[in-house]
Amino acid sequence: MLRLEVRNSQTPIERKPEWIKTRAKMGPEYTKMQNLVKSEGLHTVCQEAGCPNIYECWEDREATFLIGGDQCTRRCDFCQIDTGKPEALDRDEPRRVGESVVTMDLNYATITGVARDDLADGGAWLYAETVRQIHAQTAGREDGRTKVELLAPDFNAVPEQLAEVFGSRPEVFAHNVETVPRIFKRIRPGFRYERSLKVITEARDFGLVTKSNLILGMGETREEISEALRQLHEAGCELVTITQYLRPSVRHHPVERWVKPQEFVELKEEAEQIGFSGVMSGPLVRSSYRAGRLYQMAIEKRGAFVASQAV
Numbered sequence: 001m002l003r004l005e006v007r008n009s010q011t012p013i014e015r016k017p018e019w020i021k022t023r024a025k026m027g028p029e030y031t032k033m034q035n036l037v038k039s040e041g042l043h044t045v046c047q048e049a050g051c052p053n054i055y056e057c058w059e060d061r062e063a064t065f066l067i068g069g070d071q072c073t074r075r076c077d078f079c080q081i082d083t084g085k086p087e088a089l090d091r092d093e094p095r096r097v098g099e100s101v102v103t104m105d106l107n108y109a110t111i112t113g114v115a116r117d118d119l120a121d122g123g124a125w126l127y128a129e130t131v132r133q134i135h136a137q138t139a140g141r142e143d144g145r146t147k148v149e150l151l152a153p154d155f156n157a158v159p160e161q162l163a164e165v166f167g168s169r170p171e172v173f174a175h176n177v178e179t180v181p182r183i184f185k186r187i188r189p190g191f192r193y194e195r196s197l198k199v200i201t202e203a204r205d206f207g208l209v210t211k212s213n214l215i216l217g218m219g220e221t222r223e224e225i226s227e228a229l230r231q232l233h234e235a236g237c238e239l240v241t242i243t244q245y246l247r248p249s250v251r252h253h254p255v256e257r258w259v260k261p262q263e264f265v266e267l268k269e270e271a272e273q274i275g276f277s278g279v280m281s282g283p284l285v286r287s288s289y290r291a292g293r294l295y296q297m298a299i300e301k302r303g304a305f306v307a308s309q310a311v
Contacts, residue, residue: 074190080248098133108292128168204236
């Protein structure tokens with residue numbers, strides 16, 4: 001284990017408070033999707049990560065896919081994905097993900113993945129091609145082309161790599177800052193806070209709907225959360241999700257505090273007052289939770305702004 005992981009492991013896994021729980025609500029669409037995924041041998045982050053929101057998302061015909069392999073070239077102290085040397089790039093993966101989206105007849109697909117600093121282009125082609133494949137393969141869909149949210153790393157803010165990704169035109173470009181500036185380097189040593197804000201700004205300048213996420217309970221203060229929300233909005237972020245940190249294993253960063261449900265309600269109201277187009281805030285919210293609904297909120301707010309300018 002890394003020295004950091006040894007230190008983390010000295011703190012036992014915390015007992016979750018009673019409000020950190022979810023009830024299974026299996027509607028007809030969820031059951032249909034579950035049977036389809038099983039019979040076709042499909043793989044989504046939703047079921048493999050045991051996401052508590054799978055029942056709601058699948059009922060809305062939304063799902064999340066992980067691309068780029070199961071080894072990340074960076075290590076974040078909250079993330080359960082292993083750090084190591086990734087396998088060679090699988091250039092057929094975008095096509096297969098597109099086929100899975102078609103088979104599942106998704107309204108909305110979130111594509112996330114590992115950082116691939118081992119590749120000359122940082123994995124930019126892989127992310128972009130996955131968006132292109134989904135759009136192309138669902139172009140004739142009866143309910144309209146599947147919308148794609150790309151939850152991407154920062155590509156070190158290399159202009160050519162960002163241009164490749166932005167040019168694939170995902171409906172939403174998401175890049176998660178995850179935590180506040182003071183503890184950012186300790187929690188996400190492979191990233192830089194200002195660089196992450198810069199990537200969000202450039203995505204917004206390109207014309208994409210932008211989104212980010214904050215994980216609470218890793219040592220931040222209430223005031224720092226407010227400041228991070230303001231900085232995200234000033235950087236051009238339109239949508240934000242706010243969630244509770246749940247420790248994946250004893251090797252990961254200990255939970256510093258359990259944020260009470262009322263604070264999540266207050267943060268949602270605060271973020272809306274700051275000016276975010278859409279906010280999801282709660283202990284079990286994840287960055288792809290009700291993603292299609294948040295996207296629609298951003299589009300409606302953009303439409304309202306255009307209409308107001310025309311008056």
